Amino acid sequence: MLDERKASILRAVVEEYIKTAQPVGSGHVVDAPGVSVSSATVRNEMAALETEGFLAQPHTSAGRIPTEKGYRYFVDALAQPSLDRGSAQQVRAFFDRAHGEIEQMLADTTRLLTGLTDYAAVVVGPPNDAGKxxxxxxxxxxxxxxxxxxxxxxxxxxxxxxxxxxxxxxxxxxxxxxxxxxxxxxxxxxxxxxxxxxxxxxxxxxxxxxxxxxxxGGADEGDHVFVNGASRISASFEAVETVRSVLTILEQQLVVVSLLRDVVDRGLNVAIGSETGMQPLADCALVVAPYTVDGERVGTVGVLGPTRMNYPQALAAVAVVGQRLGHRLSEG
The missing domain is CATH 3.30.390 (Enolase-like; domain 1)
Structure with a gap:
């Protein structure tokens, strides 16, 4: 556990890095909520956070960036996130008009999630034997x-x-x-x-x-996987090889299903970097939520983006969309 001041500094660094993707110096942190100390004290605390593994310094003269451990502390310390009013209205309007066959609804749901978060979205549909x-x-x-x-x-x-x-x-x-x-x-x-x-x-x-x-059996037995916004991955990473590796994974239906199922089965709603269990996703974060129909878990929704993703927005969007999707399918 971190004391209140260190936690406030870490939170300020993570939030600034999420916004700018640039190493964060003490000058950006000193006026953050909960900090209220001198720049020298902030620098000392940031050095301590680096020693403890929460921050890293990419270059000697640069500011700090969050590590996987830093992101994990940030996520675990988040209060229950909620969507802003405009996004909440967008979700409500979408499910009010969502009718027709489930395949089209799930494909449209991925587009909704991509629009809300600006990350790649994945929806795993109910298996064919899940419903009565x-x-x-x-x-x-x-x-x-x-x-x-x-x-x-x-x-x-x-x-x-x-x-x-x-x-x-x-x-x-x-x-x-x-x-x-x-x-x-x-x-x-x-x-x-x-x-x-x-x-x-x-x-x-x-x-x-x-x-x-x-x-x-049918020609499409098995899990139905819908992916949208894969092109957004290209804008999230500078390394071409990283983009190629992530896109390759998103094209493999069985791998995607196993990845989301494993994260949910471990009781996680966020998997950061190595927590995904897949080396090509070392620079990625995955936010997931299962959805239920008539009280039974039948599928999963999620978004995949860089580790510097906007976690509050992603968590809120995935949670609300998963809940509304389950309700809509339960209604038939």
Whole structure:
């Protein structure tokens, strides 16, 4: 723990460096809230903070910059951050008009987060087996092709094309839906592959095809990952190799999912530098928040930026967007 004066000086250095990306000298700190001491005393305290590992001096004659340890102390000491009124209104308006299929909503949510924070945004959607079936329908496309549509409690809409062996009218499809619904509603989507046989031969012909297409799975099984604002990374780092490494990670869906899941599972909402567990992200910070649907954690939202990110803004944006997204999906 730091005493109050050292903590105030460290906070002033972090806040100034976040704004300017330039090493911070004592002159920028002496008038900061909670400091109220001479420049000489500030210099002595900054030297002590450097010795203790909270600050670093990139050049002998330069000011100080925060270390990973300094950022961590700053983040842990933050009060509960909140969005400014304009940003809060923007989030509220977005979710008031957010309707339609979940994939589009999640993609739009990443754009919202990027706009609020100016960092790369990531949203991991609910896995296909996370939601229970709310409703199921069979829609006739042609006499021999029907579309199976299941709306899940987590907002996912599952669709499967069902090719039929013979011409089938809508009355038969309706009887098939009546057979599917009691077994499926309130259960995972995969249970449709196990629905009991029907004594009606025409209906059983449809159910057999439904079991088959659901059992085969969809082309997009697995976690759905949406990324926006990757180009913002380029403006955050001077080293081309750093930019290239970070962009490569953002392009790898499995890596992104594992990264966010690991951070959340460790009970963190901010991972700074080495805390991400990935060497290419040594100069990055990740702010994450899980979101829940009907009380069950089903996905994660987050932003990725430089370690000198605006943590209060990022934490507030990710927390509010994650909460509102969960509420919107729970409403269906």
């Amino acid at each position: 079936v709310r409703s199921v329908q069979l829609v006739s496309l042609t006499p021999r092709v029907a579309l199976l549509v299941a709306v899940l409690a987590n907002g996912v809409v599952e669709k499967r094309t069902v090719e039929l062996a013979e011409d089938t009218d809508e009355a038969v499809l309706l009887r098939a839906v009546n057979a599917l619904s009691p077994a499926a509603i309130g259960e995972p989507f995969a249970v449709l592959s196990l629905v009991a046989p029907s004594h009606d031969p025409a209906v059983e012909a449809v159910l057999g095809r439904v079991r088959s297409v659901v059992g085969q």
